[in-house]
Amino acid sequence: MSQMPPNGVKNPLLELQDVMFVGSGKELLARTNLTLGSGGRTVIMGPNGAGKSLLMRLAHGLLQPSQGRIVAGGNGSAFPRQAMVFQRPVLLRRSTIANVTHALALNGVPRRLRRPLAEQSLERFGLANHSHRPARTLSGGEQQRLALARAWAIEPGILFLDEPSAALDPAATKAVEDAVNAFHANGTKIVMTTHDLGQARRLADDVVFMCCGRVMEHTAAARFFEAPATAAAATFLRGELVLDVPAPGCSTQ
Amino acid sequence: MNSHDPFTLALSLILSGDPGLFGIIQLSLQVSLSAVFVASLIGLPLGAAIALFRFPGRGLVITLLNALMGLPPVVAGLLVYLSLSRAGPLGQFGLLFTPTAMVIAQTLLVLPIIAALTRQAIEDLWEEYREQLQSMGSGRVRAIPTLLWDARITLTTAVLAGFGRASAEVGAVLIVGGNIEGVTRVMTTAIALETSKGDLALALALGLVLLTLVAAVNATAYLLGQMSRSRMQ
Numbered sequence: 001m002s003q004m005p006p007n008g009v010k011n012p013l014l015e016l017q018d019v020m021f022v023g024s025g026k027e028l029l030a031r032t033n034l035t036l037g038s039g040g041r042t043v044i045m046g047p048n049g050a051g052k053s054l055l056m057r058l059a060h061g062l063l064q065p066s067q068g069r070i071v072a073g074g075n076g077s078a079f080p081r082q083a084m085v086f087q088r089p090v091l092l093r094r095s096t097i098a099n100v101t102h103a104l105a106l107n108g109v110p111r112r113l114r115r116p117l118a119e120q121s122l123e124r125f126g127l128a129n130h131s132h133r134p135a136r137t138l139s140g141g142e143q144q145r146l147a148l149a150r151a152w153a154i155e156p157g158i159l160f161l162d163e164p165s166a167a168l169d170p171a172a173t174k175a176v177e178d179a180v181n182a183f184h185a186n187g188t189k190i191v192m193t194t195h196d197l198g199q200a201r202r203l204a205d206d207v208v209f210m211c212c213g214r215v216m217e218h219t220a221a222a223r224f225f226e227a228p229a230t231a232a233a234a235t236f237l238r239g240e241l242v243l244d245v246p247a248p249g250c251s252t253q
Numbered sequence: 254m255n256s257h258d259p260f261t262l263a264l265s266l267i268l269s270g271d272p273g274l275f276g277i278i279q280l281s282l283q284v285s286l287s288a289v290f291v292a293s294l295i296g297l298p299l300g301a302a303i304a305l306f307r308f309p310g311r312g313l314v315i316t317l318l319n320a321l322m323g324l325p326p327v328v329a330g331l332l333v334y335l336s337l338s339r340a341g342p343l344g345q346f347g348l349l350f351t352p353t354a355m356v357i358a359q360t361l362l363v364l365p366i367i368a369a370l371t372r373q374a375i376e377d378l379w380e381e382y383r384e385q386l387q388s389m390g391s392g393r394v395r396a397i398p399t400l401l402w403d404a405r406i407t408l409t410t411a412v413l414a415g416f417g418r419a420s421a422e423v424g425a426v427l428i429v430g431g432n433i434e435g436v437t438r439v440m441t442t443a444i445a446l447e448t449s450k451g452d453l454a455l456a457l458a459l460g461l462v463l464l465t466l467v468a469a470v471n472a473t474a475y476l477l478g479q480m481s482r483s484r485m486q
Contacts, residue, residue: 062387083388090385093403102399106389154389 012073013038013080013158013189014059019068021054029054029065030214035073036158040205041180041190043221047236050210052193053162059191060084060160080157080189081107087163089147091135096127096146099135103150121153122146125179141172148179159183161192165199177203197237201225209233262454263461274455278462281439284352284426285419288359289367293412296364300371301401305379305393315372321365326358330428333358337429350431355439358425363415370411374404406481413474417467 014036021029029051036042036059044052057063059070060082072079083103092099100118109117122128125145130138135146144164151159161180165173173196180203184190194200200207204221209230216230228234266274303314335341337349337357348354378400386396401408423441430437432446440459447456 057384060388062384084384086385090382092382092399093405103389106386106391106395 011038012036015071015073016055016059016065017069017071019058019065019070021058021063022066028213029058031068032215034059034208034215034218036189036191038073038157038189039184039187041184041192041203042206042208043200043204044191044193044208044210045200045233045236046210046216049212051213052210054213055208055210055215056084056160056162056191056193060158081154082158082160083151083154083156084160084162085144085147085151085164087166089143091138091143091146094135095132096135096138097122097131099146100150100153104153107154109154117153121149124152124182125149125175141168141175144168144172145175145179148176152179152183155186156183156188158189158191161190163193163195166195173199197239209236211236259453259457263458266454266458267461271458274458274462276435277438277440277443277459280352280437281420281441284355284439285359285416287356288363288419289412289416291356291360292363292367292415296367296415297371297401297408298397300368301375301397303368304372304375305396305400315369318365318369318372322369324362324365326362326422326424327428328424329361330358330425333361333425333429349429350433350437352430352437354429355426355437358429359419359422362422362425363419366415366418367411370414371401371404371408374407374411375400378404406477410474410477413470413477417470420463420470421467 012035016032016034019029019032019034020027032055034055044055046052054063058065061070062084092102094102097115097118100121101114104114104117105111119128119131122131125148127138127142127145127149130142135143138146148164159180161176164180165176168176177199180190180192190203192203194203201221204224206218206220207224208218209216209224209228209232211230211232216232217224217228219229224233225237228237303311303318333354334349336343337346337354338344339349348357379396382396382400382403386399391399421441423445426432426437426439427442427445430439430442432438432442438446440463444456444459444463447453447459
């Protein structure tokens with residue numbers, strides 16, 4: 001089992017230490033140790049029900065682990081500012097720009113700075129013309145761009161994305177991938193899940209492969225797609241998408 | 254047409270701007286709007302807090318609140334009467350048979366409606382917003398103003414329902430107000446009195462005004478509902 005990060009992680013940003021999660025009496029995430037380094041784009045892969053979203057929600061702090069803890073990397077440093085983009089964006093019943101200014105307000109940005117920052121962010125994602133439209137009247141692709149703009153405005157240290165383009169057409173998917181790269185270029189750590197192998201190949205610097213509620217391996221992307229360390233990952237990559245039953249190799253861990 | 258026809262008389266009372274009639278209408282609106290204002294001030298945050306926080310006895314509080322939505326006005330009136338009467342705990346303030354007493358009684362009637370409907374609306378919205386708001390760093394307390402604003406259309410409907418209840422009830426204001434002409438006589442108590450006295454014209458005029466008011470409130474609530482479905486989802 002190779003849960004070790006690829007080549008050792010140089011600048012740990014977030015560490016999951018012996019994290020376990022139990023829900024309604026079932027172990028949904030087996031004991032996990034995972035170090036997320038700063039900078040790169042980590043893609044979490046695996047079949048449905050593998051626990052990808054769960055792992056991400058634990059790392060982001062939306063769920064509290066049943067055991068273990070999540071610490072900011074580098075001894076005693078503060079948690080980086082975080083944002084998350086969901087598969088289906090939850091937008092406030094307000095104007096497009098108010099969605100961004102509200103996120104800024106929650107992050108303690110002074111009132112006079114919110115509007116200009118929000119405008120810059122909307123401009124960046126091609127939504128400047130829609131500033132005053134009710135956010136929920138935007139199209140699906142525009143709504144996801146607004147979710148990205150909302151995250152962009154607060155300049156997160158880590159951006160989590162949970163299958164951000166699963167419900168989108170190719171053009172909107174391209175926009176999401178461009179955005180991910182823009183965040184990355186800006187120094188934001190990316191942690192995302194996707195079911196799209198092509199997307200994972202295009203974006204990943206390192207891959208966390210999960211199966212049946214465990215992290216099977218954490219491997220540099222180039223190596224993962226060439227020669228994954230686990231049988232389950234190899235099966236998964238061959239396209240034998242095992243959706244309901246455990247993939248071979250899961251249970252041996 | 255016979256000029257003694259009560260319907261004609263009623264219309265002429267309204268159209269001539271009869272000061273007695275309009276004094277009654279004005280007091281009715283003052284009392285009911287004040288009650289709705291106070292009940293909203295308490296009921297909106299209270300309903301939101303019950304929606305967001307878990308505490309022992311929460312289920313009981315919600316059941317009680319829902320049950321109190323149907324509190325009979327005469328019972329509310331009686332309770333306030335007992336509290337405000339000379340021998341009662343609040344007797345020293347001499348509020349019985351004043352408009353203030355009527356506001357208190359109607360607040361008691363309207364508060365459960367606004368709080369219960371708010372609780373339901375905010376709980377549904379929180380279900381939808383929770384992850385997103387937590388992700389943006391909002392705790393439950395900070396989420397309350399966010400959720401109240403985002404549920405504004407539903408909550409306006411709740412407040413209108415409260416206003417409909419307050420302006421149409423007769424039992425509570427009759428008991429604590431006493432239907433004193435020029436002091437505590439409102440539309441509903443006046444209708445009850447004038448009808449029993451046989452002055453059908455004034456009763457009918459007030460009835461028409463009241464009916465129009467209630468229709469307008471319901472039309473507004475309906476339009477808001479339509480708006481929330483189409484534009485804001």
